[in-house]
Amino acid sequence: MAARSFSSASTTTILLRSGRWRRTMRAAAFPFRVSCSAAAAAAAGGTVVIGLAADSGCGKTTFVRRLTSVLGAGTAAAAAPPWGGNPGSNTLLGDAATVICLDDYHSLDRAGRKERGVTALDPRANDFDLMYRQLKTIKEGRAVAKPIYNHATGLLDPPELITPPKILVVEGLHPMYDERVRGLLDFSIYLDISSDIKFAWKIQRDMAERGHSLESIKASIEARKPDFDAYIDPQKQYADAVIEVLPTRLIAAADDDGDEGKVLRVKLIMKEGVEHFAPAYLFDEGSTISWIPCGRKLSCSYPGIKFSYFPDTYFGHEVSVLEMDGKFDKLDELIYVESHLSNLSTKYYGEVTQQMLKHADFPGSNNGTGLFQTIVGLKIRDLYEQVVAERAASPPALAAVA
Ligand SMILES: Nc1ncnc2c1ncn2[C@@H]1O[C@H](COP(=O)(O)OP(=O)(O)OP(=O)(O)O)[C@@H](O)[C@H]1O
Numbered sequence: 001m002a003a004r005s006f007s008s009a010s011t012t013t014i015l016l017r018s019g020r021w022r023r024t025m026r027a028a029a030f031p032f033r034v035s036c037s038a039a040a041a042a043a044a045g046g047t048v049v050i051g052l053a054a055d056s057g058c059g060k061t062t063f064v065r066r067l068t069s070v071l072g073a074g075t076a077a078a079a080a081p082p083w084g085g086n087p088g089s090n091t092l093l094g095d096a097a098t099v100i101c102l103d104d105y106h107s108l109d110r111a112g113r114k115e116r117g118v119t120a121l122d123p124r125a126n127d128f129d130l131m132y133r134q135l136k137t138i139k140e141g142r143a144v145a146k147p148i149y150n151h152a153t154g155l156l157d158p159p160e161l162i163t164p165p166k167i168l169v170v171e172g173l174h175p176m177y178d179e180r181v182r183g184l185l186d187f188s189i190y191l192d193i194s195s196d197i198k199f200a201w202k203i204q205r206d207m208a209e210r211g212h213s214l215e216s217i218k219a220s221i222e223a224r225k226p227d228f229d230a231y232i233d234p235q236k237q238y239a240d241a242v243i244e245v246l247p248t249r250l251i252a253a254a255d256d257d258g259d260e261g262k263v264l265r266v267k268l269i270m271k272e273g274v275e276h277f278a279p280a281y282l283f284d285e286g287s288t289i290s291w292i293p294c295g296r297k298l299s300c301s302y303p304g305i306k307f308s309y310f311p312d313t314y315f316g317h318e319v320s321v322l323e324m325d326g327k328f329d330k331l332d333e334l335i336y337v338e339s340h341l342s343n344l345s346t347k348y349y350g351e352v353t354q355q356m357l358k359h360a361d362f363p364g365s366n367n368g369t370g371l372f373q374t375i376v377g378l379k380i381r382d383l384y385e386q387v388v389a390e391r392a393a394s395p396p397a398l399a400a401v402a
Pocket residue numbers: 054055056057058059060061062063201202204205363364365369370
């Protein structure tokens with residue numbers, strides 16, 4: 001069956017490590033959770049591929065957690081790593097979506113990069129030919145044996161089997177760098193976090209969770225900066241949606257007593273004319289709006305909340321921009337804001353608010369990062385459903401199936 005046949009690596013012997021045991025088996029006997037989604041994806045005409053690009057520590061994992069939740073009943077709320085596979089795997093499996101991390105296509109391991117003096121952001125440290133071949137194979141409905149980059153050891157581990165899901169999310173540093181890979185994406189997102197905020201998030205995580213010193217974090221950010229500017233940041237010009245995170249404008253620099261880093265101004269930049277994607281809007285589509293919702297229906301403490309909506313151009317493309325500056329005090333009151341937004345691709349009244357409340361503990365739930373990530377998640381679900389409906393309406397010709 002096409003959906004379960006393997007790529008050229010199918011006869012390769014695959015080494016698996018799980019807990020204390022280590023064994024060798026043929027790919028065809030791989031003890032991997034092969035969900036019905038492979039068959040479903042093939043029946044529907046192939047996998048829908050979503051690209052999510054950002055630098056390290058910019059919220060990709062947080063976004064993916066919101067997305068897999070929005071994708072609903074068919075997707076485990078917290079997508080799980082491959083069953084029985086390498087504990088160092090970066091892959092998450094849900095019933096509807098599989099999330100793979102493009103770090104797995106590093107062609108140089110940590111020692112190799114050090115020896116050659118290149119960072120992981122440098123294209124020379126990544127195998128774009130393999131990335132393209134494998135993503136194309138999955139999109140066409142066939143499984144691949146994808147390499148694993150093990151972040152714990154810094155080594156390239158033996159591959160794991162990836163069967164075609166309904167939706168494949170490819171997250172990492174370079175989903176839109178290579179023109180061929182970019183051409184495989186049905187929708188793309190870039191998380192654009194301004195330097196000071198990225199720095200604050202990274203310090204908080206790497207000091208608290210990874211035991212790094214402030215000096216080493218600063219040194220690592222500085223060392224990566226030229227390659228970030230050269231290879232990662234330019235990808236935002238290709239994204240269908242960009243979530244840009246900036247310092248607030250609600251607090252004048254002179255009055256700032258340290259809150260500036262905590263209050264964020266977040267923009268959702270949505271490209272016009274993208275197939276299966278209708279940008280969300282505030283009040284009146286195509287107009288220019290500035291809205292301060294604070295008052296009887298929305299509690300706001302200092303410095304308040306301000307929404308904006310306006311048309312713009314972004315790298316020569318027409319876009320619609322939704323902006324939120326400030327933070328919510330009471331998340332359940334978000335329903336008031338939601339009721340003034342349109343084209344949200346919700347299935348019922350209040351779905352955005354419900355999603356935000358469900359994950360109130362995720363970072364960014366009280367500001368535009370959480371709100372806009374949730375909206376983009378709903379738009380991706382909608383895009384997928386449109387693609388499936390179209391394919392069902394015009395099944396492939398018999399000659400193509402045979
Ligand atoms: N919207 C947000 N508001 C505040 N902090 C955030 C937000 N999003 C992420 N963070 C913080 O930034 C850090 C990195 O987030 P996350 O792990 O989601 O990023 P990532 O891009 O997946 O990173 P990496 O690629 O290094 O694994 C986390 O500590 C998280 O708490």
